[in-house]
Structure formats: C-alpha cells, structure tokens
Amino acid sequence: MGSDLVREARKRAGLSQRELGARAGTTQSSIARLEAGRTSPSLDTVRRLIRLCGLDLEVMIVPYDDSDLAQAAPLAEMSYEERAAYLTTTANTLLRQRDQVREQLDAVG
DSSP, X not given: OHHHHHHHHHHHXXXXXXXXXXXXXXXXXXXXXXXXXXXXXXXXXXXXXXHHTTOOOOOOOOOXXXXXXXXXXXXXXXXXXXXXXXXXXXXXXXXXXXXXXXXXXXXXX
16 A cells, blocks of 8 residues: 555656655665565655655544445345446436536526
C-alpha cells in the first residue's frame, strides 16, 4: 500500500524517482525499490516521502458502516434476471431524475 501511495504522490507532484530521491536524501534506485514493493517502508517514511512531494497523507479511524452489505444482501438473493431487471429499473430512474434536474436548471438559468 505504501508503495502505491508514494508512487501516486510522486506522479501528482510531477517528480521523477531521481528528484524524489534527491529531496529525501536517497537514491533513485531506493525510490524504485520502494515503489515496486520490494521494500516495506514504515508509515512515517511513507508520510515523509509524500510530504516531500508537497502533499500530505491523512489516516483516520472511523466507525464501521456496513450499510452497503445490508443493501447488497437482497440483491444477492435474486436471480440473475431479477437483478438485471432491478438494476435496469434503477438506472432508468436515475436517468429520468437527471433529466428532470437538467430541465429545472435550464428553466432557472
């Protein structure tokens, strides 16, 4: 996970591995090893490298919410055909609502 975060931060910052290595006081090859997952950096190291890219990493512990499982359970009990019909109806409803909102926005502005 840390390797993906560092790679993403570096790319967003427009930095090469060599440039990030220079900022971190290390080599391009050590950044490449980290990004390839051949090393396991600590959370502090990942956060420091991300900050050197001009970004920050926020880690939070939040209450667990299993509402997605509660919504998915009835769908899992349906047959393929029932599920397809349900999802088609839902998609069509959302498209109609989108069109209604567009009409309302057009009327206002």
